[in-house]
Amino acid sequence: MSDPVRARSNGRRRKEARPSELAEAALGLFVEKGYAATRLDEVAARAGVSKGTLYLYFDSKESLFKAVITMxxxxxxxxxxxxxxxxxxxxxxxxxxxxxxxxxxxxxxxxxxxxxxxxxxxxxxxxxxxxxxxxxxxxxxxxxxxxxxxxxxxxxxxxxxxxxxxxxxxxxxxxxxxxxxxxxxxxxxxxxxxxxxxxxxxxxxxxxxxxxxxxxxx
Amino acid sequence: MSDPVRARSNGRRRKEARPSELAEAALGLFVEKGYAATRLDEVAARAGVSKGTLYLYFDSKESLFKAVITMxxxxxxxxxxxxxxxxxxxxxxxxxxxxxxxxxxxxxxxxxxxxxxxxxxxxxxxxxxxxxxxxxxxxxxxxxxxxxxxxxxxxxxxxxxxxxxxxxxxxxxxxxxxxxxxxxxxxxxxxxxxxxxxxxxxxxxxxxxxxxxxxxxx
DNA sequence: CAATAATGACTGACCAGTCAGTTATTATAG
DNA sequence: CTATAATAACTGACTGGTCAGTCATTATTG
Missing domain, CATH: 1.10.357 (Tetracycline Repressor; domain 2)
Incomplete structure (x- = not known):
C-alpha cells in the first residue's frame, strides 16, 4: 500500500485521522449525555461525517465506546x-x-x-x-x-x-x-x-x- | 369518602404504598443501568406491577426520575x-x-x-x-x-x-x-x-x- | 477507469406512553 | 345474607416515534 501516513489535513480523504476524530466527538457526547442517550448520527455530525462513515471505522456503538475509553x-x-x-x-x-x-x-x-x-x-x-x-x-x-x-x-x-x-x-x-x-x-x-x-x-x-x-x- | 388510609398490606390493592415501591425499584435500576437504559417495564416488574400501573402514579419517566431524586x-x-x-x-x-x-x-x-x-x-x-x-x-x-x-x-x-x-x-x-x-x-x-x-x-x-x-x- | 472513501435512505427492533378491558372491593338493593 | 351495581386498582396489547446498523449509490483520487 502506498504511503498510508500522509494525512492531507484539508483534503476530504482523511482515513488516518477519522478514528480519533470520531472517538473525540464520541467522548464529548458520551460525557455530556451518557452512553445510551447519545445518537450515533450526532457523533458523526460532530466529527463532520455521516453515520455510514462511522461504521467504516467502528463495528458498533459498543466498540466505539471501548475505543473512547482506551484512548x-x-x-x-x-x-x-x-x-x-x-x-x-x-x-x-x-x-x-x-x-x-x-x-x-x-x-x-x-x-x-x-x-x-x-x-x-x-x-x-x-x-x-x-x-x-x-x-x-x-x-x-x-x-x-x-x-x-x-x-x-x-x-x-x-x-x-x-x-x-x-x-x-x-x-x-x-x-x-x-x-x-x-x-x-x-x-x-x-x-x-x-x-x-x-x-x-x-x-x-x-x-x-x-x-x-x-x-x-x- | 370512607377512610382512604387503610392500606390492607397483603391484599392486591395498595394505593398508598405503590409510589414509594415504584420509586425504590426505579432508583435501583437507574443506578444500575442509567436513566436512559432503564425500561419502565422493568421498573414496574421489579415493583411487582405492570407498566400501566406505573402510569397511574407517575406522569412520565421523567417525573418518576424526579420523584426518585427528591425522595x-x-x-x-x-x-x-x-x-x-x-x-x-x-x-x-x-x-x-x-x-x-x-x-x-x-x-x-x-x-x-x-x-x-x-x-x-x-x-x-x-x-x-x-x-x-x-x-x-x-x-x-x-x-x-x-x-x-x-x-x-x-x-x-x-x-x-x-x-x-x-x-x-x-x-x-x-x-x-x-x-x-x-x-x-x-x-x-x-x-x-x-x-x-x-x-x-x-x-x-x-x-x-x-x-x-x-x-x-x- | 479502477479503487477507495463517504453518503444517507432504509429497516427492523425496541420502548414510552395509551387505553379498552379485567379483576377485586365496597356499597346498595332485594 | 345473597345478588347486583358502582367504583377503584390494575393489566397488557397496541401505537407511533426513535435509532443502531445496513447497503446500494455517489464522490474523489491516482
Whole structure:
C-alpha cells in the first residue's frame, strides 16, 4: 500500500485521522449525555461525517465506546511511571508530582470526562470495567501506593493504611474532574482548580507528613 | 369518602404504598443501568406491577426520575441540622458527626446511589440539577462549612479556605458511595468502609486539627 | 477507469406512553 | 345474607416515534 501516513489535513480523504476524530466527538457526547442517550448520527455530525462513515471505522456503538475509553491511557501511564523513577529519592515530591501530574494530564484535559463515563457505565460493560480496573485504576494506584511506601520507609510519611489512603488521596481529584463534567453549570464556583488544588494539597500533606506532636482524635 | 388510609398490606390493592415501591425499584435500576437504559417495564416488574400501573402514579419517566431524586432528602437534612445544634460547642466532634452521619444515613443506605445518578444525569436535567444543587448540595455544604468555621473561630481547626476545604472533605465520602455503585464488582476491596473510613478520618483530621509544629510543604 | 472513501435512505427492533378491558372491593338493593 | 351495581386498582396489547446498523449509490483520487 502506498504511503498510508500522509494525512492531507484539508483534503476530504482523511482515513488516518477519522478514528480519533470520531472517538473525540464520541467522548464529548458520551460525557455530556451518557452512553445510551447519545445518537450515533450526532457523533458523526460532530466529527463532520455521516453515520455510514462511522461504521467504516467502528463495528458498533459498543466498540466505539471501548475505543473512547482506551484512548489516551498509555501516554498518561508512561508519564506516571517515568516520574516514579525520576523522583524516587524524594517521596513527598514524588507524591505531589504524581497527583499534580494526574491533574495536568487528565483532570485538566478532555480525558477528564473518562472517569465520569466509566463510573456511569461500569455495570453496563463489566468486561470493559475489568479491563479499565486492571490497566488504569490498579496501575495508577500502584504508583501512588509506591510513593507512600517509600515515604513511610524513610520516615517522611505517617504509617497509614496504604491501600485505603491511596483511595482517600485520589478521591478529591477524581471528584473535581467528575464535578466539572456534571454540575459545572449550576456550580461553577466548585470547579475552580486554582482554589481547590492548593487546599487539597495542604489538607492532604499536613495529614500525611510526619510531624512531632500529631494528636489523636478527641 | 370512607377512610382512604387503610392500606390492607397483603391484599392486591395498595394505593398508598405503590409510589414509594415504584420509586425504590426505579432508583435501583437507574443506578444500575442509567436513566436512559432503564425500561419502565422493568421498573414496574421489579415493583411487582405492570407498566400501566406505573402510569397511574407517575406522569412520565421523567417525573418518576424526579420523584426518585427528591425522595428521602428531607429526613437527611433535618438530621444534619439537628446535629448541628446539638454539637455546636464541640466543632471537631460536630464535623466528625456530620461526616459520619452522612455515611450512615446516605452512604450506607439505598440513597447512596443518588449521587452517582445525579452526577450522571445533571446535564440531561438542568432544572433538576439546579434544584438538587440548591436543596441538597448547598445545604449540606453549609453544615460542614459551619462546623469548620466554628472550629477555626475557637482555634481548633487550621485557617483553611473553607469552601474548597468542604469539597475536599466531602469528596472521599462521595467517591466511596459512587464507587460502591459502579466498580464494586471488580473492585470489592476498595469498597470496605470499615477500612476506608478510619483512614479517611485520620488523614482528614490530622490535616485539619491545629497542632504545634505544623510544617509547610518542602 | 479502477479503487477507495463517504453518503444517507432504509429497516427492523425496541420502548414510552395509551387505553379498552379485567379483576377485586365496597356499597346498595332485594 | 345473597345478588347486583358502582367504583377503584390494575393489566397488557397496541401505537407511533426513535435509532443502531445496513447497503446500494455517489464522490474523489491516482
Amino acid at each position: 489516551g491511557i498509555d501516554p498518561v501511564m508512561a508519564r506516571g511511571e517515568s516520574m516514579f523513577e525520576e523522583l524516587r529519592d524524594d517521596p513527598v515530591a514524588l507524591l505531589r508530582a504524581l497527583l499534580a501530574g494526574w491533574w495536568e494530564l487528565v483532570g485538566a484535559t478532555e480525558l477528564a470526562g473518562i472517569p465520569k463515563l466509566m463510573i456511569a457505565e461500569a455495570r453496563n460493560f463489566p468486561e470493559l470495567a475489568r479491563f479499565y480496573h486492571e490497566e488504569v485504576i490498579s496501575r495508577g494506584r500502584a504508583l501512588v501506593a509506591g510513593a507512600l511506601e517509600l515515604g513511610i520507609e524513610r520516615g517522611l510519611i505517617r504509617r497509614v493504611d496504604v491501600p485505603s489512603a491511596v483511595q482517600v488521596l485520589m478521591a478529591p481529584l477524581l471528584m473535581l474532574s467528575v464535578w466539572r463534567t456534571s454540575f459545572a453549570v449550576c456550580d461553577a464556583d466548585a470547579c475552580r482548580p486554582e482554589k481547590y488544588l492548593p487546599t487539597y494539597f495542604d489538607l492532604i500533606l499536613n495529614g500525611l507528613l510526619v510531624r512531632p506532636g500529631a494528636g489523636e482524635l478527641p | 428521602g432528602i428531607d429526613p437527611v437534612m433535618a438530621r444534619g441540622e439537628s446535629m448541628f445544634e446539638e454539637l455546636r460547642d464541640d466543632p471537631v466532634a460536630l464535623l466528625r458527626a456530620l461526616l459520619a452521619g452522612w455515611w450512615e444515613l446516605v452512604g450506607a443506605t439505598e440513597l447512596a446511589g443518588i449521587p452517582k445518578l445525579m452526577i450522571a444525569e445533571a446535564r440531561n436535567f438542568p432544572e433538576l440539577a439546579r434544584f438538587y444543587h440548591e436543596e441538597v448540595i448547598s445545604r449540606g455544604r453549609a453544615l460542614v462549612a459551619g462546623a469548620l468555621e466554628l472550629g477555626i473561630e475557637r482555634g481548633l481547626i487550621r485557617r483553611v479556605d473553607v469552601p474548597s476545604a468542604v469539597q475536599v472533605l466531602m469528596a472521599p465520602l462521595l467517591m466511596l458511595s459512587v464507587w460502591r455503585t459502579s466498580f464494586a464488582v471488580c473492585d470489592a476491596d476498595a469498597c470496605r468502609p470499615e477500612k476506608y473510613l478510619p483512614t479517611y478520618f485520620d488523614l482528614i483530621l490530622n490535616g485539619l486539627l491545629v497542632r504545634p509544629g505544623a510544617g509547610e510543604l518542602p
